[in-house]
Amino acid sequence: MVSEQVIFLFQIVSLFLLSSTMVDDKINTDAESSGHKINPIYALSNQDGTGAKITHVVLTGPNYEEWAKGFRVALGAKRKLGFINGTLRKRPTDPNDWEDWEAVNYTVIAWIFNTIESGLRSSISYREVAYDLWEDIRLRFSVANDIKIYQIQCDLADCKQKSGESVMDYYGRIKKLWDDINDFDSLPNCECCSKCDLQSVLRKRREADQVRGFLMGLDPFYATARSNILGTSPLPAMQIVYSRIAQEEEVRNVVLSRDEAVTNPMACAVNSRQQQRSDGSNRPRYKCNVCHKDGHTASRCWENIGFPVGHPRHSARTGDSAAASTSNPKVNAVLGEASHVANMVRLNGPCLDDDWSG
Template sequence: MTNSTEKPQDSKNESSYNLIHVENTGSKITQIAFNGNNYDEWSQSFKLALLAKGKLGYIDGTITKPSDSDSKFESWRSANALVTLWIYNALESDVRKQIALRPEAKQVWDNIRNRFCQANDARVYRLQAELMACRQGPTESLMAYYGRITTLWDEILENDPLPSCSCDPCRCDWVTVMDARREKKRVRDFLIGLDERFDNARSHILGTNPLPNLNFAYNRLLQEEGVRNLTVQRVDTKPEPMAFVTRVNQGSRGQGGPRNDPPAPSIVRTRCIACNRSGHNYKVCFRVTGLFPEWWGDRPRDRIIVDTSDPNNPVVIKPDRGKERRHNTTNTQPRAHMAAGQSSTPSQQPATSSFDINNMTPAEMVELKHLWESHKSASTDRLNGPFLEDADWSM
């Protein structure tokens, strides 16, 4: 009876001593390297890797060192040296310099744990502070945020486990009640740290009675994120509106043939130098050409003269109505006829139908004064006759 119970233990120890060809001294059994600040994460990953290889007993003390005369001593020493090298390979160079090389893997492991592992209370305090400050970033995905907060929950539970039931077997359903309370707390923690873009979905989940479990909340928010990302992609791939511009047609289109003319430049909105209005130039301005439109009505139709002797630099000579009228009435004879009361033929009428004395130049004012005085003198001479005292009225 005694022999049958010892055989499984001996078989287990035998498998722990065995080495296979893939277990070499230069391999890294975990992808997480210990940098001095991530002991919890690194130790858990390293323990899982050793458990998968059947070598966890070399650091937790379940596999003890046999005596030198034992037939298993050489196998133990080889496996122990291999685990020791695995530990050193999992340390970053700065930490590796601080760890002294020991003959047993358990001694190296205990040295690292005693130096870098925090006390449970201090570690739980730090983890709780990180959990309270855990928030989803504006551009962080829901999966990345869920992974960060799940890691904190697992570490807190490992270092501060829930109290267990004293019943054997359990009849008070204590474990079920505590698990339900822990689940609700995790749902609240998860929803508190969500980014504001999930406000609507968060309100919907909180309004559900009873509060759904964590998996349901995560799946609901994951669907919301998928719909949001699809909408954003559609908006990004939507073509931008075309900017329509008016272009000058510089080419010609053949009858039934393709248009081969080069792309015409966009029309630049110019300003007329004659009337100071935009949208046309002086060449087509009706104030210059004299082709006044019907909507101009009874307003003065004074033309504006533009000097085009230099095509590259046209100059406005008569930009106002008074000066234009003076430019078109260079002959002063019609004014004399009008002042003298003589009739004028249509060809002798001034070109303009309006008269503004305020726009006359000093020279024209002097000329007008002379004309008026001459007219006055001529009229007086015609009306002069004998006074009452004169004897002869026949003259």
């Protein structure tokens, strides 16, 4: 019973494979008989549907240049750039390619509208040809090249490395301005002859200007490396210059980290002392048991050893001792000796900078 079911399933699969093979053969036969072969320019893959977004940049108006650049790159990767640059703006002369051209043309139109902001999309007029739609958007949102070039040149002159900014971030900012200059002020093509190398010469000059601008905008820390590079002739390529400056940045970071490791213990000790003084945690180590004040002991207390010259309470005691000395010469001699001893004791006692409030 089981063997009969297996044989039946095998027969069904065989019939299915046979029928699919016959259909493929028929399609190939019809294609060969018609003689039509699709041009690779008009070929569309399964992912090239009308709902696809071929670039992640969405046109909002002011970002037209960024959007146009990304759209051209994506369309060029699909071999459809001719539909917006004018080379394939018209229907081909071969009638066999008419349907293929129309399919790709409408697909490109759908891709353009898919990458436009929804609020802006309604204000853009529909066009039957992708090139006409592209030109309509360009004329509406593209800024005049002369004004844009002047603005970019001003931004390049003001582009400097900020305090604390890494070399990589600084290079990224100035590199974007260089790309904009190349887009708006592209180098001319010389068509005088096939051997003319004018464009490569102009390109080298522009690259040299970019190297100088990058070096002059660096932080003053890189002054030595900057002078060494600018002193070489010819100037090295931008990639080599960036590599050298990046190495200098690594050395700087290592030196700074080492210096911080040395100075941190001393700074912590100073900060701890200041913190103790500010928060009152540095309690006095001495307390007098005579006047009950902080900062000294009984051996250095003025209440015990007498006040120094200049203190108000010193004057009063001096007057009393002077009166006693005039009344009794014998006592005067004794007091003189005591005064001499007291003065000696005061040399080891508190100074005039101590608290006199007692």
